[in-house]
Amino acid sequence: MSKKITLKELALISEFSVSTISKALSDNREISTKTKKKIKALAKEYNYRPNIYARSLKTKKTKTIGVIIPNILAHYFAKVLLGIEQEVSKKGYSIITCISDESYEKETKSIELFNSGCVDGFLISLSKETQSNNFYEEINDAIEQGLPVVMFDRTSDKVNGDKVTINDFESAYNATQLLIESDHKKIIFVSPISGTNVGNEREKGYRQAITEFFKGTIAPEVLNFTDYPEFTTTLKQYLETNIIDGIVAADELSAIYAMNLAISKGYKVPENLAVIGFTDGILSNNSNPPLSVVDQHETELGKIAAATLIERIESNETTAPKTIVLPSELILRKSTHSAS
Template sequence: EEEATKNGYSLVTCISNESLEKEKQSLNMLSDVSVDAIIISLTSETQETNEIEHLNDILHYDIPMVMFDRANTDVACDSVVINDFSGAFEAASYLFKTGCKNVGFLSTLSNTSVGNKRLAGYQAAVSKEEGAVPKVLYTKLATLEQDLGTFLDKNEIDALITTDESSAIYAMNTIRTKGLEVPNDVSVIGFTDGTLARNYFPSVTTVKQQAEIMGKKAIEIAIRNINAKEKQAPQQEVIETELVIRNSTRKL
């Protein structure tokens, strides 16, 4: 918002709550009021169904569109994403370096671009560790504690990577209900680096998604496209993550 205001633009924010239908309604509304540009992070439902007709409609109206975080390369627009693969790879590699042998992966983002890339990064790190085997749990926040409890009963885990911040908190609560300690028995790493990760006890080691940098870059690209005299070929800006070490993981 600061970057937009600095350049003389106001932001209109729409919340989709991961609903494809709400995403469509919001885009229709924004196109009807003739906004200068649209910046969008796709809903999980959009990515699961790979439905993109409503996104291409925006481009047909000649409204500049920039995707951030969750993007679809089948849509001919610019995008700003983080290096999800590298972020997960670094997280898993760090856990192995601290002495963890059985690193699990918990995803609430199945069938999304970010979830798939984080899973691939985790799997790549596991494949480089002698004797390590991927242990993956797909779940939803509503059933995470029950699903993870069963997962822990069936699998020997001494570390867990989750695909988002809320999942990390839920996971740590579940680990405690099993009579285990974080990080002495199970280390936990999440993604995002928001308020919860910083203020929870123990504070959560996190793959920082660089949201502020990503937001500023998306605004810059949108304004550049608004002012462009000719359309440019779509480009994807990839921003590197940062592993923020806190107290939910063992020390090196």
């Protein structure tokens, strides 16, 4: 492999000025198409690569944004990342992705990295540990120091930044209402994300629907859990002493997990048990039976979150933080009586 050359060395070889070469490689309109092609060909021939860090020192922009997500394995976050990447690439930015793994400590280290100057701003879905303990000092410090931040999905009113979400309360309320209006009475709510704002709001939506429609004659039943071995034990014990006819789950995996456990206990879906989860992912489409879900339009949410951040980065005006609430949609499949 040939040795990389510097911008000054390329200028000597090409007989163009450093300024002209820099503008040509950045597709500046001041440089003709013919000159751009010639300079780019020489840069490729002589293995020249622009020094991104030097450019960022000069422009005070890295053209890079950070992304912090709690869990890379959840299909929801994979689809959000897809939307983010599509929007970021369209706007000429790159991304650095960090995974908090639901850890406040890991999330904090990622925020410190981003706040060191390697990105122009960052997107974040808060970790469960951060939300459960109300630890928001680091993210608020980054915002106060002028770093643009946009929260998505898991957000907090205690953070003074832009937010992109769905209406989790309303979405869970509507899912529960659907089962009630399909003549289901003993509906339970299961969740592995209690302690997060989305988990809490979905639980509230479920509780509100049960309370309103049954007027106290049937009480809400909530099974919160932190890991799936625990959930297996808890739900099996619950099903041994209780008869249910509906499940509303806070996410996709817990819905399918609960449905499969119920089927192993003799329940037939949807004949005597209806199940609805959140996120229209691969699992939902390929479960047996296919799962009815609240579609959160994850890819579109990712695009809007990224566009909101880039707008904030590129704007010369300081405006009040905004909250964007996207509509959700019920997709009915064969895990509910309402499916066709």
